Amino acid sequence: MNAIEIRGLTKNFKEKQALCGLEMTVPMGAIYGFIGENGSGKSTTEKLICGLIHPSSGSIRLFGKPHTDSDVRAKMGVLIEAPGCFPNYTVWNNMLLQAANLGIKNPEEEVRKVLKLVRMEGAAGTKYKNCSLGMKQRIGIAMALLGDPKLLVLDEPINGLDVDGMRIIREVLVDITQNRGCTVLVSSHVLGELEKVATHYGIIRGGKMIREMTAAELEADCRTYVALQARETSRAKALLSCKYSRVEEDESGCLRVYDQATPEEVVTYLYDNGILVSQLQTAKIGLEEYYIDLMKEGR
């Protein structure tokens, strides 16, 4: 059984079509990285899953049931845009209110537990309006974790977080999926961070899912390249471009040779043409580069 199954989903806002026939499958227990440009339909999809907006057509099933099913929805946690806290109440009171809404039996214990999980115990007595952006994000995640949710929908959860905050959230996501049977759908533009935890990916463009894959498939799909620094960069690039079909220069002036070139082959070729290589390594493109390449292909 999949945690989320979306088929032929469309959503129109007056003249604008935000989603056009979106297909999406999120397996149970996955950390699903949902990636796309601004305005590609990520937030719309998340709001549709949460039942906040209504689809124009298509179906959404959560754990095999319609997404409108109140039983399933009671086991969802969400952080979309803002955590939904009252600014004049303390973090503790806001959390207790949400716990009460969820009908949690031991609300104080549960609130203490989730605040500890996101390392926010110390901020319990702070008024929400006095919290920093990073603190608010962590409170939002803590709030979403109340009531032991089975599906967590997080929209840009690491926005405004410092390095330590990002690490904490990564640990929390791994913990809840591995130890508590939770499934996480997380959208983020910080692809480097997403890559560290995601088990599955979905890439959306113009309201359509253009690729869905597992982390292993991404790994296999990501090409290796030879990165080198040469003294005469532009001449080296011109020479390499004659032999290899794809040669690129990055911002630091480093040349990248794709096409399964071996380092020995590249060095020998340049040496034979009178160019000395000062630095050499083989590397693999990351999620970010993979995503950028994919976006370029579509243009």
Added chain:
Amino acid sequence: MARELKFESPSFGKRLKSMLGVDFYRLFHTPMYYIFLAIAAIIPAMILGTMGMENPQTGAAAAPLYTNVWQIIAADKPLYVVSGIAEYANMNMVFIFGGIMVSIFIGHDYKSGYVKQLFTTHAKKQDYMMSKTISCAFAMACMCVTYLLGAVAAGLLTGISFQVNVTSLLFALLGKMVMSLGWASLYTFLNVIFRKYFGVSIASSFFFGTGILIIGAAAILGNNSLLNIFLYGSSVFACLSATPLTLVVCLVCSVAWALIYNIAGTKILSKSDVY
């Protein structure tokens, strides 16, 4: 990964209880609630206090608006056609201010993003409508009580007559408090319709709260008891000549409108998007 998942179905009672708990907590922990209680107490005191003030130019005292302190709670007779401020200014004014309070209360839900959290985990919009209606009705009933206390205090200070048929007064008071439910449901409904426009929510609540439509209708129809089918009509019907029938009329009208507005509000919420 074959993992069995069980989803417990929260009962209606449990769901409503938890939402009511949150709404009442918010009500009691919001300064706005106490401000409105104070406003409700000050209104009758101000009206009675300004009564009989001397005209600084002529030195003559203005004609008293009320001969009896209870007339500021309700008119002697159900007067839908208003010919003067004294016939209009009574406990029904609580419902105007109550409307503004409900708009602010519900407006905070949307402004803070609280409804997004709520509607994700609480799929049933009916719970929201009911919870808001009940908590706001309670708040308005409390405003009626502080209005009464303000009127009594001002009456004692001004030395105006307290003579009244106690039974009728009690029925009038109860009738007006019962009407809080219907008014709260109307305001909740209006705020659900205009949820994206806070200013329009307040303006519409104020507009309907004044009862201007019924007063306008009464100008055409006269003091017609048919107007009791409306919230303002029943609120006026709860006057100082009230009988047990008055209370029954108020109860039926209030509950009927509460049901209508709750059903309509639930339908609107269920079909509309939350932003």
